[in-house]
Amino acid sequence: MSEGRYRLIGSTASPYAIKLRALMRYRKIPFDWVIMTKALRAATAHLRPMLIPVLQYPDGTYRGETTALAYDLEARHPHRSVIPDDKAVAFVCDLLEDLADEWAVKPLFLFRWWDPEDQAYVSRWAGEEWSTSEAETGSAQEIEEFRTRQISRMVILGATAENKPLLEESYRRILAAFEPHVRMTRYLFGSRPSLADFAWFGQLSEMATDPTPMRIMRERAPFTDHWVRRLDDASGVDGAWYPREQALGGMAEALLRIAGELYLPFLAANAEAFASGLERLEINVWGLPYALAPFKYQVKCLQQLREKFAALDAEHRRALRPVLERTGCWDYLAVS
Numbered sequence: 001m002s003e004g005r006y007r008l009i010g011s012t013a014s015p016y017a018i019k020l021r022a023l024m025r026y027r028k029i030p031f032d033w034v035i036m037t038k039a040l041r042a043a044t045a046h047l048r049p050m051l052i053p054v055l056q057y058p059d060g061t062y063r064g065e066t067t068a069l070a071y072d073l074e075a076r077h078p079h080r081s082v083i084p085d086d087k088a089v090a091f092v093c094d095l096l097e098d099l100a101d102e103w104a105v106k107p108l109f110l111f112r113w114w115d116p117e118d119q120a121y122v123s124r125w126a127g128e129e130w131s132t133s134e135a136e137t138g139s140a141q142e143i144e145e146f147r148t149r150q151i152s153r154m155v156i157l158g159a160t161a162e163n164k165p166l167l168e169e170s171y172r173r174i175l176a177a178f179e180p181h182v183r184m185t186r187y188l189f190g191s192r193p194s195l196a197d198f199a200w201f202g203q204l205s206e207m208a209t210d211p212t213p214m215r216i217m218r219e220r221a222p223f224t225d226h227w228v229r230r231l232d233d234a235s236g237v238d239g240a241w242y243p244r245e246q247a248l249g250g251m252a253e254a255l256l257r258i259a260g261e262l263y264l265p266f267l268a269a270n271a272e273a274f275a276s277g278l279e280r281l282e283i284n285v286w287g288l289p290y291a292l293a294p295f296k297y298q299v300k301c302l303q304q305l306r307e308k309f310a311a312l313d314a315e316h317r318r319a320l321r322p323v324l325e326r327t328g329c330w331d332y333l334a335v336s
């Protein structure tokens with residue numbers, strides 16, 4: 001590895017890998033981009049959980065989890081931060097990052113593995129880049145093994161016929177939240193992008209590429225399509241954070257509404273089902289059902305959001321209250 005450089009090991013098909021790649025480009029942190037081949041999988045197999053991407057630090061150590069990595073990079077490199085200065089806005093940034101990482105991936109996964117056209121497209125692509133199979137790279141067998149493996153995970157991730165209408169509706173509402181607000185250098189909280197913008201970039205960029213969600217995006221949200229494409233390399237963007245009031249309105253408020261109506265109710269139902277040992281959690285949002293087995297990881301997501309919210313000063317919580325109440329988020333966060 002070159003002196004002083006990071007090595008980002010990922011796949012162009014992974015929303016989390018391209019999230020961190022775009023973030024590091026914007027922050028002008030020197031790194032080399034490497035595809036997670038079978039050989040590299042073996043070299044990083046000691047990492048648990050074995051997820052993509054993995055960042056190799058200049059000292060040779062490997063680490064995962066893009067949120068933790070983004071914060072660690074903040075501590076190591078102060079310039080061109082992606083965390084808004086205002087603590088109230090920074091909380092909303094964390095919440096909207098979580099919404100992208102943990103919810104937007106659900107419609108992405110559904111679209112990828114539902115229709116044969118998408119299955120064929122994504123299994124060729126992701127199979128070649130991050131397959132774990134023993135078959136030869138790029139071979140028909142490898143592609144088929146990857147396709148079968150991902151399809152077998154659909155039920156676990158809630159990508160079922162029963163949940164499809166809500167997952168699709170959430171995608172349409174996400175696009176509707178972005179479309180009126182995105183322009184050349186307009187991001188969630190300023191004329192400079194935040195960690196949340198990069199998380200959305202990761203998920204939306206994959207959906208702008210896979211056949212079915214790509215067609216939906218081009219039809220319903222053409223400006224979002226361009227906005228996403230530009231964010232891949234924002235190394236030349238030099239902007240400022242908006243004042244608090246402006247940062248909490250517009251695009252952020254539109255996405256907070258999705259958090260308040262869909263994501264936080266889902267997280268709360270998940271935590272409740274997990275705590276009472278239920279095998280299935282069931283919710284109904286926008287008149288559409290959603291059901292799956294509870295996830296321990298997402299119990300932690302809610303807990304972390306609540307802890308971050310509780311750690312804010314009273315002044316910051318007060319400043320957030322109107323928008324969090326309007327969007328239905330308040331009652332889920334202000335629990336203690």
Ligand SMILES: N[C@@H](CCC(=O)N[C@@H](CS)C(=O)NCC(=O)O)C(=O)O
Binds near residue numbers: 013014015051066067
């Ligand atoms: N929270 C993790 C999520 C990473 C993740 O879920 N990566 C997926 C690919 S997009 C993965 O590696 N899945 C396991 C696999 O396919 O082997 C992060 O932010 O880095």
